Amino acid sequence: MSANVLLVEHPAPHVVLLRINRPEALNALNAEVREAINTTLPRLDADPEVRCVVLAGSEKSFAAGADIKERAGMSAVDVMKMSTTRGIAVFSKPIIAAVNGFALGGGCEYALQCDIVVANDRARFGQPEIKLGLVPGAGGTQRLPRVVGKHNAMYMVLTGNMVSAQDALRMGLVCEVVEGNCDARAIELAAQIAAMAPLTARLIKEAVNSGADMALDAALRLETRAHQLAFATEDVREGIAAFIEKRQARFGGN
Numbered sequence: 001m002s003a004n005v006l007l008v009e010h011p012a013p014h015v016v017l018l019r020i021n022r023p024e025a026l027n028a029l030n031a032e033v034r035e036a037i038n039t040t041l042p043r044l045d046a047d048p049e050v051r052c053v054v055l056a057g058s059e060k061s062f063a064a065g066a067d068i069k070e071r072a073g074m075s076a077v078d079v080m081k082m083s084t085t086r087g088i089a090v091f092s093k094p095i096i097a098a099v100n101g102f103a104l105g106g107g108c109e110y111a112l113q114c115d116i117v118v119a120n121d122r123a124r125f126g127q128p129e130i131k132l133g134l135v136p137g138a139g140g141t142q143r144l145p146r147v148v149g150k151h152n153a154m155y156m157v158l159t160g161n162m163v164s165a166q167d168a169l170r171m172g173l174v175c176e177v178v179e180g181n182c183d184a185r186a187i188e189l190a191a192q193i194a195a196m197a198p199l200t201a202r203l204i205k206e207a208v209n210s211g212a213d214m215a216l217d218a219a220l221r222l223e224t225r226a227h228q229l230a231f232a233t234e235d236v237r238e239g240i241a242a243f244i245e246k247r248q249a250r251f252g253g254n
């Protein structure tokens with residue numbers, strides 16, 4: 001595996017930025033990129049120094065989807081044997097997608113697996129698999145409708161049309177649109193989250209994600225347990241003390 005298809009940067013305390021780095025192929029997601037993400041994210045998950053991750057691409061493209069040239073000669077059995085990118089969806093800490101340019105197919109699905117999506121004004125989101133005769137394979141028919149609603153999702157997966165950053169913002173696929181390059185804004189948000197109590201951030205993320213698949217009553221019980229569990233952390237003592245003493249909280253992650 002060549003080392004540079006996924007650059008690991010440290011732009012702020014407790015923040016790691018993972019940059020997909022195949023700009024010559026608009027960051028198409030080949031086996032090397034998928035493998036690099038799948039091996040790097042568990043390492044970051046286990047590292048207590050890491051509190052928030054930004055997933056970014058290059059200037060023109062976040063990721064243009066699966067590497068179509070790599071898939072050209074594949075049989076159905078090859079596709080079944082292929083490793084999928086489970087790493088993002090199961091990552092326990094907050095992860096922010098910084099989408100500059102294209103987020104297509106698997107690239108759009110990577111963004112959907114992240115917790116917050118910021119985009120630049122030239123970003124284009126799409127699920128063009130149907131144009132290749134393919135069905136989206138990493139959440140395009142499942143996560144996308146849960147985020148943007150059935151009709152917006154059907155529009156994207158059945159026509160393969162790209163939507164602009166502003167349309168993605170309107171649909172709720174994107175949280176903020178930034179002029180120029182959105183990396184700095186994603187890093188700023190990540191640094192803000194990294195300054196919070198990290199165990200609490202993980203409990204919140206788990207409550208949102210697991211609760212989304214539950215009946216409301218069970219999901220509210222999950223939230224109550226997470227709320228109660230957070231009270232067992234030292235960081236809750238620090239947060240409350242800092243409020244009363246009118247100072248900035250310093251969360252140690254315990």
Ligand code: CAA
Binds near residue numbers: 026106138
């Ligand atoms: N796979 C492999 N190579 C890709 C690629 C992809 N998904 N997307 C772009 N590239 C390559 C191009 O082949 C080209 O390489 P060469 O110069 O060697 O020919 C280079 O990147 C630049 O691309 P273009 O010249 O096409 O750039 P453009 O600005 O004219 O067009 C684009 C940009 C509209 C994104 C166009 O490249 C495109 O349509 N790409 C394919 C997007 C796509 O269909 N993605 C879905 C893949 S399927 C999938 O993701 C399945 C899944 O669910 C996992």
